Amino acid sequence: MATDANGSTRIATRPATRQKRADIVKAAVEIFGNKGSTNGTLADVAERVGMTHAGVLHHFGSKQNLLLAVLAYRDQADVAELDDKHIPGGADLFLHLVRTAFVNAQRPGIVQSYTVLSAESITDGHPARGFFEERYTTLRREITDAFGLLCADEGVTDPETVAAASAAILAVMDGLQLQWLLHPDVVELGPTTEFAIRAIVNGVLHPGPELSSYAGND
Numbered sequence: 001m002a003t004d005a006n007g008s009t010r011i012a013t014r015p016a017t018r019q020k021r022a023d024i025v026k027a028a029v030e031i032f033g034n035k036g037s038t039n040g041t042l043a044d045v046a047e048r049v050g051m052t053h054a055g056v057l058h059h060f061g062s063k064q065n066l067l068l069a070v071l072a073y074r075d076q077a078d079v080a081e082l083d084d085k086h087i088p089g090g091a092d093l094f095l096h097l098v099r100t101a102f103v104n105a106q107r108p109g110i111v112q113s114y115t116v117l118s119a120e121s122i123t124d125g126h127p128a129r130g131f132f133e134e135r136y137t138t139l140r141r142e143i144t145d146a147f148g149l150l151c152a153d154e155g156v157t158d159p160e161t162v163a164a165a166s167a168a169i170l171a172v173m174d175g176l177q178l179q180w181l182l183h184p185d186v187v188e189l190g191p192t193t194e195f196a197i198r199a200i201v202n203g204v205l206h207p208g209p210e211l212s213s214y215a216g217n218d
Contacts, residue, residue, distance in 0.1 A: 021059050021069075023049050028070050033113035037067055037120055037128070064127040067117070071131050074114050077107070093146040094197055101173065101193035108184075111177050118174065140166045147204060154205045165204045172196040 027048035031040040042063050046056045060066040078087070078100055087096050104111050121128040143166040151162065173193055180189040 017059075020049075020051075024051070024056055024059055024066070025069050025073050028066050029073065029113045030109050032067065032070060033109055033116055036116050037063075037126075042066070067127055068131060070113060071117065071128060074110050075135075077110060078103075087142065089142065090146050090149045093142060094201055097169065097173065098190070098194045098197055101176075102190035104177065105180070105189040108181065112181055115174070115177055115181060136170060139170055143169055147201075150201070150205060156205055158204070161204055161207070165200050169197055169200055172200070 024045060027045045028040075031044045031048065034040070035044065042056050043053050045066070046053050049056075056066070060069060087093060117128050118132055120126055121132040123129075140163075144162055147162045147165065151157065173196075176187065176189060176193055176196065180187045180192075
């Protein structure tokens with residue numbers, strides 16, 4: 001046993017147990033990505049890792065807990081290579097988002113499970129809805145803060161445009177992932193994401209003419 005910072009006793013997790021939990025989560029990534037969280041069952045996950053249904057429940061307690069563990073695994077994978085295990089701020093945040101897209105192109109299973117679960121989360125009572133609501137709220141705030149630093153350097157003051165751009169970056173990234181999963185030979189996830197993010201950032205810092213100015217000039 002060990003003691004945490006508050007003096008409470010906790011039971012240390014054995015390496016073998018941590019490995020088994022990791023194996024279950026990786027199997028669930030594939031199952032939920034292929035079948036969705038409704039059709040994908042704990043029995044499917046158990047079969048993939050050579051365990052019983054009860055064995056999976058022993059490690060996670062419920063399908064909902066495993067589902068949330070899959071989403072946490074995806075987020076941890078995004079920052080695994082960063083020194084402080086947290087996404088950076090300022091201009092580096094936009095570079096991180098682009099790098100993430102290039103990395104995602106090498107891990108279709110994680111991208112597929114995330115895309116399926118995020119779409120399912122809008123349905124009534126879905127266990128991941130709170131996760132995605134918090135995720136989008138946090139990411140919009142962090143992107144808005146990063147824009148704030150860039151806008152200060154460029155002398156730009158337009159909070160409404162920044163708010164729209166922050167939401168648009170996330171929408172573009174998730175939308176391109178969907179297109180890439182459907183047509184991987186047509187859509188290049190990394191380069192296309194880089195183009196889109198660069199266009200949005202430049203649109204905020206150096207806005208051009210309104211699209212309406214191009215209409216009605218026949």
